[in-house]
Amino acid sequence: PPAPLKKRGGKIQNCRAGTARRSRETSSAQNDPTKNFSGRQPDTDLIQPHVGLQADGRNLVTLMLALYFDGQPALKDIPRPEPGPGEVLVRVHLAGICRTDLEVLKGYHGFKGVRGHEFVGQVAGPEDSPWLGQRVAGEITIGCGACDPCRRGLAGHCRQRQVLGLKDRDGAFAQYLTLPAANLHPVDPAIPDVFAVFTEPLAAALRVLEAVPV
DSSP states (O other), rough: OOOOOEETOOOOOOEHHHHHHHHHHHHHHHHTTTTTTTTSOOOTTOOOOOEEOOOSSSEEEEEEEEEEEESSEEEEEEEEOOOOTTOOOOEEEEEEEOOHHHHHTTTTTOOEEEEEEEEEEEEEEEETTTTOOOEEEEOEEEOOSSSSSTTTTTTOOOOTTTEEBBBBBSSSSSEEEEEEEEEEEEEEESOOOHHHHHHHHHHHHHHHHSSSOO
């Protein structure tokens, strides 16, 4: 049957041809790791961190934009985190929303701060880090390094553990986050951000196969 026609701007257009063209554009965007699914180049420089005053009104700090939760989520400026010894500063490219993030809204762990633990980003500091400039995903549990489970290589069972965006450490719903360098995993350049952001939930699913023989 003939393709349906539609009128736009005084001109008659072929709907089927337009649909095919959009399909080709979408396919091209999906195959280009530097583009998102809209076919547009991601603009991560839209809102730059800036210098501002701390809450006490005295000290100047570098502020960043974050989705902060303190009973209610709110978009606000907060101090950009500073990496501690052995840690790196990661500039977040994309963050995923997990069911657990929604449970935080209901009081899960009594968490207050920046949620988000599924992410992909680029290491932005410190300047002497061998990871500097690399695109990464990361393991979300940070052990103390001193307790019995940590000494046995079981940081995930650390009694004083922090969990990115869930327990005692701000997460990925912000422009920057910090993690121990030991928690990082490099992302292959061929994998676009829209796929790499699912590294953590995929790893969680695969962990089941390690814990329970099938």
